[in-house]
Amino acid sequence: MSDPLSQHTDYGQLPLNDSDVLSDPIEQFRLWLSNASEANVYEPNAMVLSTVAANSSPSSRTVLLRAIDDAGFEFFTNYSSIKGRELISNPAAALVFPWYSIHRQVLVQGIARPVAAALSDQYFATRPRGSQIAAHASEQSQPIASRMLLEERVRECESEFEGHDVPRPADWGGFVVEPSTIEFWQGRSSRLHDRVRFVRSASDSWERMRLQP
Numbered sequence: 231m232s233d234p235l236s237q238h239t240d241y242g243q244l245p246l247n248d249s250d251v252l253s254d255p256i257e258q259f260r261l262w263l264s265n266a267s268e269a270n271v272y273e274p275n276a277m278v279l280s281t282v283a284a285n286s287s288p289s290s291r292t293v294l295l296r297a298i299d300d301a302g303f304e305f306f307t308n309y310s311s312i313k314g315r316e317l318i319s320n321p322a323a324a325l326v327f328p329w330y331s332i333h334r335q336v337l338v339q340g341i342a343r344p345v346a347a348a349l350s351d352q353y354f355a356t357r358p359r360g361s362q363i364a365a366h367a368s369e370q371s372q373p374i375a376s377r378m379l380l381e382e383r384v385r386e387c388e389s390e391f392e393g394h395d396v397p398r399p400a401d402w403g404g405f406v407v408e409p410s411t412i413e414f415w416q417g418r419s420s421r422l423h424d425r426v427r428f429v430r431s432a433s434d435s436w437e438r439m440r441l442q443p
């Protein structure tokens with residue numbers, strides 16, 4: 231059996247030439263997301279979100295990108311969770327899209343803001359009923375004594391909402407990460423990877439640079 235810690239993959243099927251990169255990084259991101267989807271990357275919209283606590287301690291976890299537009303990268307969660315509380319007290323956020331199987335990653339830094347309540351309502355209404363009930367039953371990131379207690383809480387919520395629509399919990403909703411930097415990384419042979427980084431300037435236009443690998 232091969233040792234996963236000593237595996238060495240030489241990347242490099244595809245270059246990221248300057249002339250291939252679109253001038254708008256959001257459009258470039260959309261293109262790469264659709265490439266990842268076409269290449270059957272598992273959960274191509276999964277992104278690792280990093281936040282920073284009041285004591286400067288960083289933490290990371292995966293969330294799913296649900297929309298991308300000029301406002302930024304949108305995801306949904308519980309506002310009282312660890313990430314939710316951290317983003318409300320310190321909106322600095324970083325995202326990583328780790329598309330290993332196609333030798334690409336996208337890195338984003340930005341500021342996270344809660345989205346309008348109407349948008350969270352709209353998205354919550356599209357979720358499967360089981361997920362809606364779970365959003366009520368689970369106080370995300372809080373300790374619980376057993377799985378049994380959680381399942382009991384689910385049953386209580388199911389009977390509470392029986393026969394009618396499940397409303398969005400007040401502490402569940404979206405954030406949008408407004409990007410200040412977006413980096414496109416393409417793995418190349420001999421670790422001479424391509425990195426193209428966009429930095430948003432004070433005038434809101436994007437400056438673009440190539441970084442050493």
Ligand SMILES: Cc1cc2nc3c(=O)[nH]c(=O)nc-3n(C[C@H](O)[C@H](O)[C@H](O)COP(=O)(O)O)c2cc1C
Nearest residue numbers: 273276291292293294306307308311312313314371
């Ligand atoms: C593939 C994947 C997708 C996930 N998507 C979400 C999501 O969109 N929203 C969310 O709140 N948690 C999502 N989670 C769970 C989070 O990673 C995390 O466990 C949870 O949000 C609690 O994080 P926190 O305690 O750091 O706030 C996902 C996990 C995985 C592995």
